[in-house]
Amino acid sequence: MTEQPADAFLAELRAIVGDERVVADDTGMASYLTDWRGRFTGRARAVVLPADTGEVAAVVAACAAARVPLVPQGGRTGLVLGSVPDAGGAAVVLSLRRLNRIRAIDPANRTMTVEAGCILQDIQEAAGGAGMLFPLSLAAEGSCTIGGNLATNAGGTAVLRYGNTRELCLGLEVVTADGRVWDGLRGLRKDNTGYALRELFIGAEGTLGVITAAVLKLYPQPKAALTALVALDSPRSALALLGLVQERCGAALTGYELMSDFCLRLVATHFPALPKPFAARHPYYALVELSSNESETHAADLVASSIGAALEAGVARDAVLATSSAQALGLWKLREHIPLAQAAAGKNIKHDISLPVSSIPDFIAHTDAVLQSAFPGCQVVCFGHLGDGNLHYNVAPPDGIGHEDFLAHQARVNRLVHDSVAAMRGSISAEHGIGALKRDELPRYKPAVELDMMRAIKAALDPLGIMNPGKIL
Amino acid sequence: MTEQPADAFLAELRAIVGDERVVADDTGMASYLTDWRGRFTGRARAVVLPADTGEVAAVVAACAAARVPLVPQGGRTGLVLGSVPDAGGAAVVLSLRRLNRIRAIDPANRTMTVEAGCILQDIQEAAGGAGMLFPLSLAAEGSCTIGGNLATNAGGTAVLRYGNTRELCLGLEVVTADGRVWDGLRGLRKDNTGYALRELFIGAEGTLGVITAAVLKLYPQPKAALTALVALDSPRSALALLGLVQERCGAALTGYELMSDFCLRLVATHFPALPKPFAARHPYYALVELSSNESETHAADLVASSIGAALEAGVARDAVLATSSAQALGLWKLREHIPLAQAAAGKNIKHDISLPVSSIPDFIAHTDAVLQSAFPGCQVVCFGHLGDGNLHYNVAPPDGIGHEDFLAHQARVNRLVHDSVAAMRGSISAEHGIGALKRDELPRYKPAVELDMMRAIKAALDPLGIMNPGKIL
Numbered sequence: 001m002t003e004q005p006a007d008a009f010l011a012e013l014r015a016i017v018g019d020e021r022v023v024a025d026d027t028g029m030a031s032y033l034t035d036w037r038g039r040f041t042g043r044a045r046a047v048v049l050p051a052d053t054g055e056v057a058a059v060v061a062a063c064a065a066a067r068v069p070l071v072p073q074g075g076r077t078g079l080v081l082g083s084v085p086d087a088g089g090a091a092v093v094l095s096l097r098r099l100n101r102i103r104a105i106d107p108a109n110r111t112m113t114v115e116a117g118c119i120l121q122d123i124q125e126a127a128g129g130a131g132m133l134f135p136l137s138l139a140a141e142g143s144c145t146i147g148g149n150l151a152t153n154a155g156g157t158a159v160l161r162y163g164n165t166r167e168l169c170l171g172l173e174v175v176t177a178d179g180r181v182w183d184g185l186r187g188l189r190k191d192n193t194g195y196a197l198r199e200l201f202i203g204a205e206g207t208l209g210v211i212t213a214a215v216l217k218l219y220p221q222p223k224a225a226l227t228a229l230v231a232l233d234s235p236r237s238a239l240a241l242l243g244l245v246q247e248r249c250g251a252a253l254t255g256y257e258l259m260s261d262f263c264l265r266l267v268a269t270h271f272p273a274l275p276k277p278f279a280a281r282h283p284y285y286a287l288v289e290l291s292s293n294e295s296e297t298h299a300a301d302l303v304a305s306s307i308g309a310a311l312e313a314g315v316a317r318d319a320v321l322a323t324s325s326a327q328a329l330g331l332w333k334l335r336e337h338i339p340l341a342q343a344a345a346g347k348n349i350k351h352d353i354s355l356p357v358s359s360i361p362d363f364i365a366h367t368d369a370v371l372q373s374a375f376p377g378c379q380v381v382c383f384g385h386l387g388d389g390n391l392h393y394n395v396a397p398p399d400g401i402g403h404e405d406f407l408a409h410q411a412r413v414n415r416l417v418h419d420s421v422a423a424m425r426g427s428i429s430a431e432h433g434i435g436a437l438k439r440d441e442l443p444r445y446k447p448a449v450e451l452d453m454m455r456a457i458k459a460a461l462d463p464l465g466i467m468n469p470g471k472i473l
Numbered sequence: 474m475t476e477q478p479a480d481a482f483l484a485e486l487r488a489i490v491g492d493e494r495v496v497a498d499d500t501g502m503a504s505y506l507t508d509w510r511g512r513f514t515g516r517a518r519a520v521v522l523p524a525d526t527g528e529v530a531a532v533v534a535a536c537a538a539a540r541v542p543l544v545p546q547g548g549r550t551g552l553v554l555g556s557v558p559d560a561g562g563a564a565v566v567l568s569l570r571r572l573n574r575i576r577a578i579d580p581a582n583r584t585m586t587v588e589a590g591c592i593l594q595d596i597q598e599a600a601g602g603a604g605m606l607f608p609l610s611l612a613a614e615g616s617c618t619i620g621g622n623l624a625t626n627a628g629g630t631a632v633l634r635y636g637n638t639r640e641l642c643l644g645l646e647v648v649t650a651d652g653r654v655w656d657g658l659r660g661l662r663k664d665n666t667g668y669a670l671r672e673l674f675i676g677a678e679g680t681l682g683v684i685t686a687a688v689l690k691l692y693p694q695p696k697a698a699l700t701a702l703v704a705l706d707s708p709r710s711a712l713a714l715l716g717l718v719q720e721r722c723g724a725a726l727t728g729y730e731l732m733s734d735f736c737l738r739l740v741a742t743h744f745p746a747l748p749k750p751f752a753a754r755h756p757y758y759a760l761v762e763l764s765s766n767e768s769e770t771h772a773a774d775l776v777a778s779s780i781g782a783a784l785e786a787g788v789a790r791d792a793v794l795a796t797s798s799a800q801a802l803g804l805w806k807l808r809e810h811i812p813l814a815q816a817a818a819g820k821n822i823k824h825d826i827s828l829p830v831s832s833i834p835d836f837i838a839h840t841d842a843v844l845q846s847a848f849p850g851c852q853v854v855c856f857g858h859l860g861d862g863n864l865h866y867n868v869a870p871p872d873g874i875g876h877e878d879f880l881a882h883q884a885r886v887n888r889l890v891h892d893s894v895a896a897m898r899g900s901i902s903a904e905h906g907i908g909a910l911k912r913d914e915l916p917r918y919k920p921a922v923e924l925d926m927m928r929a930i931k932a933a934l935d936p937l938g939i940m941n942p943g944k945i946l
Binding site for chain 1: 583654661767
């Protein structure tokens with residue numbers, strides 16, 4: 001660590017967490033200041049790494065007393081600049097990484113109590129070790145923390161069956177903006193004793209308080225999960241297939257992902273070693289996962305009968321059923337490699353949007369046409385969690401235009417796509433949040449009365465405005 | 474209607490909703506002022522019956538301008554005095570009953586948009602008519618309204634599988650305390666664009682604003698639902714059976730109700746025509762419902778195999794499987810007649826509590842002992858939604874003491890039971906809410922920091938304090 005200037009405030013932080021846990025030199029701070037996609041680097045007065053909830057509370061109280069803004073940070077895998085400080089350099093980054101204990105597992109209540117800094121994958125594994133399932137699953141699970149998942153109400157691939165992070169949390173421990181500890185670590189399925197504070201902190205992106213621990217819901221481990229890739233004519237067929245499978249399989253449907261042909265061609269180009277399930281090309285594909293708590297045979301029956309019915313009814317053009325877990329993994333890899341293939345092809349303009357599921361076909365048709373009219377030849381990388389109405393609808397340049405050059409049109413592309421979303425009563429951020437990245441877009445799409453209520457709540461719970469300023473509002 | 478005194482404020486309300494929709498005479502108001510259980514009658518300045526959201530907003534704005542408190546009211550079936558005015562007589566009762574339109578059903582999105590005054594059963598039937606299920610189900614469904622269900626985050630018998638009312642709602646329309654309309658009627662499964670205002674209004678019992686409409690989630694109709702009554706040694710066996718069935722059947726488990734032998738004897742005494750499933754007596758019983766989206770055969774297989782395994786493992790003492798829907802109805806009637814049998818036996822001291830599911834056996838043993846020590850010979854009517862950790866743990870007098878006389882001990886009984894709940898990190902109101910009835914108990918069981926945050930939010934969203942004053946806080 002390089003020599004620091006005398007600073008009474010930092011000395012106070014050091015007295016709380018220990019000298020080594022206050023990082024104030026540029027080299028030491030660097031990895032905490034740049035966002036995951038490498039698009040932005042902020043500045044900070046220091047990075048503080050408390051060890052437990054008591055230290056977090058003391059740090060927040062010190063910041064409140066000194067009117068120093070705080071930026072809570074987990075695994076720093078967010079995509080909307082929610083967990084990095086701005087360029088001003090006045091803020092302290094509060095890293096929750098050292099709060100990484102699994103405090104308790106209660107198998108008969110199907111809950112576990114974890115600290116905010118636990119890595120999602122470690123939680124999944126601890127649940128698995130106790131014979132249960134924590135279903136939250138997303139690309140960054142090897143490095144994101146549950147505190148960040150809660151602060152952003154993370155989604156992922158299991159939302160269709162198990163809900164967003166919000167639905168997987170029964171209780172919270174929170175350090176409030178004035179440095180008090182709220183013990184709301186309840187493991188209750190029903191509790192109607194006042195306002196939904198838990199819900200308010202979930203998804204607030206650290207702007208109302210700091211989540212330090214949570215009680216999570218666990219589920220029985222399915223005995224089997226089988227995957228099929230189904231070739232389809234159109235998004236409308238994908239919707240029809242979704243309805244058919246839900247009708248026949250109910251909660252056994254645990255995954256339903258849509259991919260356009262362009263997505264799979266992109267993957268084939270950049271990852272030629274991955275499987276190519278169909279000899280022919282088809283306009284769209286759905287990745288369908290069915291799980292059974294009973295047996296592998298039961299799961300196989302569900303897949304065969306529902307996909308069989310879809311083929312018979314002409315809803316599906318063709319289908320490949322994975323007959324081994326290796327094959328299933330191969331099909332899922334196609335889906336997971338879409339963002340990687342995109343990145344390999346060059347930067348493009350990303351959108352994380354949601355719509356009523358029933359509006360997806362019209363949205364795609366309408367927005368594709370709007371974009372073609374504005375940017376003839378542009379290419380849409382359209383994939384996502386169709387069962388939740390959540391599309392990653394990304395726009396790449398026409399052939400002959402460079403990816404970097406095309407980024408100059410980002411604001412206009414965003415406007416066209418998000419206006420189309422709003423016209424169909426959708427959301428401009430389905431699972432990533434608002435952060436600093438989409439903050440300026442929010443007033444265009446949120447009713448004024450809603451923004452007013454959000455501002456009133458912010459002022460009520462963080463009257464000094466020190467909690468993650470410049471994010472969301 | 475009798476002659477009214479001149480009153481400029483009431484004239485303003487009449488100008489908004491029409492003369493006939495402002496009721497200010499004692500006879501006309503009577504049915505709006507007394508709570509469901511007939512325990513309390515309040516007073517009001519008038520009862521107002523707006524026809525639509527615009528009229529609600531105008532009424533609230535008029536009340537805000539005149540600083541007149543408002544009591545939103547639905548079907549008036551609440552159990553905690555949440556929807557009746559206090560004795561002061563200053564408040565206006567705002568009945569939502571005329572907002573009773575089903576605005577839209579979107580089968581492909583599995584949602585319906587309904588107004589707050591819709592009766593729950595009408596919503597269930599409309600969903601059924603469209604081939605889908607709205608799963609919220611509770612005793613008052615023939616007269617309670619969805620607005621009240623949302624305002625109290627109602628529970629019921631399907632929570633284990635489908636969640637509380639909170640989990641069944643995707644969007645809200647709300648009239649704020651200053652008379653503006655917030656259109657949050659989104660039908661989205663994922664939407665991370667700011668604070669969880671929807672969640673905040675749900676369960677706030679009308680103290681933050683008036684819910685006027687909602688987007689509800691629909692589910693596929695199960696193809697079959699089969700019921701078994703299982704005889705058990707103890708609450709601990711009931712917990713073991715629950716774990717076994719969840720493990721084998723997953724989401725197919727759609728109901729799991731616990732009943733003590735005393736409950737069933739009470740029902741047999743007061744409703745001798747109802748079925749008596751077992752020749753012998755057993756300490757406890759679990760009512761188990763398993764549903765299948767596939768077929769009746771599949772549901773029957775699930776029941777036979779899981780209950781069979783429980784008998785084989787010695788977890789269950791005996792079991793009766795309903796082999797017809799008439800038989801299933803008979804078993805459910807036993808459960809539903811417990812409150813009626815209690816009422817027939819005389820008033821008793823009721824508790825609507827929840828606990829971590831794993832703590833239920835210890836809670837019952839401990840609290841039974843505490844009560845026997847304080848009131849030797851008292852009788853506990855213990856039943857409820859074990860799968861959600863929710864017990865209706867009601868206390869009847871010892872033989873020889875009159876039910877009315879025993880009510881004199883209500884405060885002490887409540888204290889003993891609720892202190893026992895709190896010691897095990899449970900909730901003193903699982904599904905009924907706080908209202909006016911439990912308001913004074915709340916500070917004993919809620920952390921001060923939580924109450925402070927609730928008060929700050931109340932002041933932020935209802936700065937004049939006109940929304941259902943005296944409820945919750």
